[in-house]
Amino acid sequence: MLESITKPKVLLYDWDNTLVDGWAGITEALNAVFAAFGRPLWSAAETRARVRVSLAESFPAMFGDDWLRARDIFYATLKAGHLGHLRPMPGAASVLAAGAGRPQGVVSNKAGAFLRDEVAYLGWAEHFRAIIGAGDASADKPDPAPLHLALREIGVGAGPEVWYIGDTALDMQAARAAGCRAVLLGDAGHDGGLARAAPDFHFADGHALAAYLASAR
Numbered sequence: 310m311l312e313s314i315t316k317p318k319v320l321l322y323d324w325d326n327t328l329v330d331g332w333a334g335i336t337e338a339l340n341a342v343f344a345a346f347g348r349p350l351w352s353a354a355e356t357r358a359r360v361r362v363s364l365a366e367s368f369p370a371m372f373g374d375d376w377l378r379a380r381d382i383f384y385a386t387l388k389a390g391h392l393g394h395l396r397p398m399p400g401a402a403s404v405l406a407a408g409a410g411r412p413q414g415v416v417s418n419k420a421g422a423f424l425r426d427e428v429a430y431l432g433w434a435e436h437f438r439a440i441i442g443a444g445d446a447s448a449d450k451p452d453p454a455p456l457h458l459a460l461r462e463i464g465v466g467a468g469p470e471v472w473y474i475g476d477t478a479l480d481m482q483a484a485r486a487a488g489c490r491a492v493l494l495g496d497a498g499h500d501g502g503l504a505r506a507a508p509d510f511h512f513a514d515g516h517a518l519a520a521y522l523a524s525a526r
Contacts, residue, residue, distance in 0.1 A: 323475030324417035334394035363443035400515020414439035453487035
C-alpha cells in the first residue's frame with residue numbers, strides 16, 4: 310500500500326492512452342500518410358504499440374527528405390477527424406474529479422494545438438493549469454523540458470510530491486528525468502510491460518487511481 314508520504318501535491322498527466330483514447334484518429338491520419346507514400350497501413354493496435362515520440366522526431370526518420378509533406382498530410386487528416394474519434398479512458402473523469410484541489414496539468418507528445426482542442430472539446434480545460442504539447446517546450450518527451458515548462462506555468466518546482474502519470478516506459482523516463490514521481494496507469498502491455506516501464510507507483514486503471522486520490526486528500 311502507498312504510504313502517506315507519497316501523497317501527491319501536483320498531478321501531471323500524459324494524454325493519449327492515459328486520459329483519452331484517440332488512437333483511431335491518429336491511426337486514420339497515419340494511414341493517410343502511408344497510403345500517399347505507398348506503404349502498408351497500420352491497425353489501431355499497431356499504432357498504440359509503435360507511437361511514442363513526437364512527430365517532429367519520428368517523421369524525419371520515417372520519411373527522410375519528404376517528412377514535411379508527410380507531416381502536412383498527417384495534420385490535415387487529423388484536423389478533419391480527431392475530435393470525432395476522441396473518447397475518455399475508463400475512469401478518467403473520476404481521476405480529474407478526485408484530483409481537484411491539487412494543481413493538475415497535461416504534458417503530451419501530441420502537437421500542442423491539437424491537444425488543447427481536444428481538452429476544450431471534452432470540457433476539461435477547467436481542470437488544468439498547464440496544457441503542454443509537442444513543440445511547446447524546447448524539446449519533447451522523454452526530455453524533461455515539457456514537464457519543467459508545465460511546472461513553471463503552475464508555479465511549483467519538481468520533486469517527489471509531483472506525480473507524472475502515463476502509460477509507457479517513455480513517460481516514466483520523462484518523469485524521472487524531470488525529478489518527479491513516475492506513475493504508471495495500466496499494465497504497459499502495449500509497451501513491454503511493467504518491468505520495462507519500471508514505475509515508482511502503478512495503478513491498474515483510472516478507477517484505481519481515482520480511488521487512491523480520493524483517499525489521499
